[in-house]
Amino acid sequence: MTCTRLLVINPNSSKSVTDGLEEVLKPPPQTEISFYTAPKNAPPSINDMVTANLTATACFLDIQEKKLLDQYDGFLVCCFSDHPLTHMLRETTSKPTIGIFEAAITQALLLGKRFGIVTTGTGYNADIHKGVQAFMGGPSQRFAGMVTTGLGVVELREGNRNKIEANMKEYSGKIAREGADVILLGCAGMTGMESLVMQGAAEAVPMAAPVHVVDGAKAGVEMLSGLVRFCG
Numbered sequence: 001m002t003c004t005r006l007l008v009i010n011p012n013s014s015k016s017v018t019d020g021l022e023e024v025l026k027p028p029p030q031t032e033i034s035f036y037t038a039p040k041n042a043p044p045s046i047n048d049m050v051t052a053n054l055t056a057t058a059c060f061l062d063i064q065e066k067k068l069l070d071q072y073d074g075f076l077v078c079c080f081s082d083h084p085l086t087h088m089l090r091e092t093t094s095k096p097t098i099g100i101f102e103a104a105i106t107q108a109l110l111l112g113k114r115f116g117i118v119t120t121g122t123g124y125n126a127d128i129h130k131g132v133q134a135f136m137g138g139p140s141q142r143f144a145g146m147v148t149t150g151l152g153v154v155e156l157r158e159g160n161r162n163k164i165e166a167n168m169k170e171y172s173g174k175i176a177r178e179g180a181d182v183i184l185l186g187c188a189g190m191t192g193m194e195s196l197v198m199q200g201a202a203e204a205v206p207m208a209a210p211v212h213v214v215d216g217a218k219a220g221v222e223m224l225s226g227l228v229r230f231c232g
Helices: 014-026 049-065 082-092 100-111 124-135 153-158 161-177 194-204 217-232
Strands: 005-010 031-037 074-077 097-099 114-119 143-148 182-184 213-215
Touching: 005 014, 005 153, 005 194, 005 217, 014 031, 014 153, 014 217, 074 082, 074 100, 074 217, 082 097, 082 182, 097 100, 097 217, 100 124, 100 182, 100 217, 114 161, 124 143, 124 153, 124 217, 143 161, 161 182, 161 194, 182 194, 194 213, 213 217
Parallel strands: 005 031, 005 074, 074 097, 114 143, 114 182, 182 213
Antiparallel strands: none
């Protein structure tokens, strides 16, 4: 049986984020996964539309130059947003290409009644709200909302562990109190932090059933592998 080859793309230039993905992502049967980090001229984190577009352009040109589209059967863009690189690759190849943002929401809709997002940064993230509405086809009662942890993308992998754990639990509890029974890890740098989210939710709403936690990168690898088989 032919082995499916997937490329997992970290569109920022922080190798620590890629390292975190490599630590936790396991290939499905008959599947090989390889990892790609954006070139050094790309921003180290994606915080807004400017850095999203800069990372997309840097990655797209590098992927084209290295002819990576010819070497793999499917592509997973690991940024929790409607990242432009996903659309650029779809315009260039007919091979399955998805983002962890899409994969996480898709899985969440199948797992529970309402989903919420725990993500990086501070304040209101308009891009994620717009992305959810675009994916859902408009406002939806199934979206419980989003909370920001005050943590940076690179900080998640390289920062003070006590602060990271405390913030992840605190804000996971906050979104659980908003009625989310599924909580999405809203950054590729949060890969592997499911237990912190579950602890925070359980402490905030002790009488509720345990929440489901969705890692879009893990969901994306499984979905992408299936899409490649389906399309093949």
